[in-house]
Amino acid sequence: EIVMTQSPATLSVSPGEAATLSCRASHSVSRNLAWYQQKPGQAPRLLIYGASTRASGIPARFSGSGSGTEFTLTISSLQSEDFAVYYCQQYNNPVTFGQGTKVEIK
Amino acid sequence: EVQLVESGGGLVQPGRSLRLSCAASGFKFDDYAMHWVRQAPGKGLEWVSGISWNSGAITYADFVKGRFTISRDNAQNSLYLQVNNVRPGDTAFYFCAKDMGKRYGAAPFDSWGQGTLVTVSS
Numbered sequence: 001e002i003v004m005t006q007s008p009a010t011l012s013v014s015p016g017e018a019a020t021l022s023c024r025a026s027h028s029v030s031r032n033l034a035w036y037q038q039k040p041g042q043a044p045r046l047l048i049y050g051a052s053t054r055a056s057g058i059p060a061r062f063s064g065s066g067s068g069t070e071f072t073l074t075i076s077s078l079q080s081e082d083f084a085v086y087y088c089q090q091y092n093n094p095v096t097f098g099q100g101t102k103v104e105i106k
Numbered sequence: 107e108v109q110l111v112e113s114g115g116g117l118v119q120p121g122r123s124l125r126l127s128c129a130a131s132g133f134k135f136d137d138y139a140m141h142w143v144r145q146a147p148g149k150g151l152e153w154v155s156g157i158s159w160n161s162g163a164i165t166y167a168d169f170v171k172g173r174f175t176i177s178r179d180n181a182q183n184s185l186y187l188q189v190n191n192v193r194p195g196d197t198a199f200y201f202c203a204k205d206m207g208k209r210y211g212a213a214p215f216d217s218w219g220q221g222t223l224v225t226v227s228s
Contacts, residue, residue, distance in 0.1 A: 032212070034215075044151065044201075045218075049214040049216075097143075100151075
């Protein structure tokens with residue numbers, strides 16, 4: 001099983017600032033990496049897949065990069081609706097998720 | 107519009123069984139793999155199991171240890187998860203999720219249900 005490790009656990013950011021979230025895989029996942037956003041009481045929402053492709057309807061302020069074992073999600077200018085928990089997922093078989101990064105208001 | 111609606115959760119005693127269901131609509135169900143993902147209250151996401159479009163390929167997370175069985179009925183546009191010998195550690199929201207591909211292992215999950223809560227307690 002591939003272990004996904006996200007950092008930091010919590011990120012405090014002011015609205016309008018940029019946020020950079022990291023995800024590391026214990027073994028190479030190529031570019032089979034996705035990012036999800038989850039708000040309290042809601043289901044996760046797919047943001048990025050293929051490490052850098054935005055899902056349908058996702059604003060351009062969300063971008064992903066990386067390959068192999070190191071990945072980054074960048075939110076260029078945080079809006080109020082972006083404060084949430086973000087999970088990375090590698091979708092080789094079997095699927096595994098990171099433990100999440102909470103982006104909170106500074 | 108894709109809709110996934112889970113049902114079958116509730117309070118269940120340790121050692122008992124339950125069957126979770128997911129009713130799908132708004133897309134051609136038999137064109138996509140499907141998954142179950144769970145989330146204990148206040149915790150992270152944990153993938154449980156995946157099933158290919160035609161049930162020809164099925165995979166479980168290691169922790170399942172033979173207690174869970176995933177299945178689907180393409181004629182009824184439905185996904186199921188049979189959970190046997192439930193334990194307190196199975197307490198979680200259980201989400202069904204749609205894969206972007208026919209098989210799993212190559213695509214992420216682009217639609218999720220709202221989840222059904224399973225609480226295991228005596």
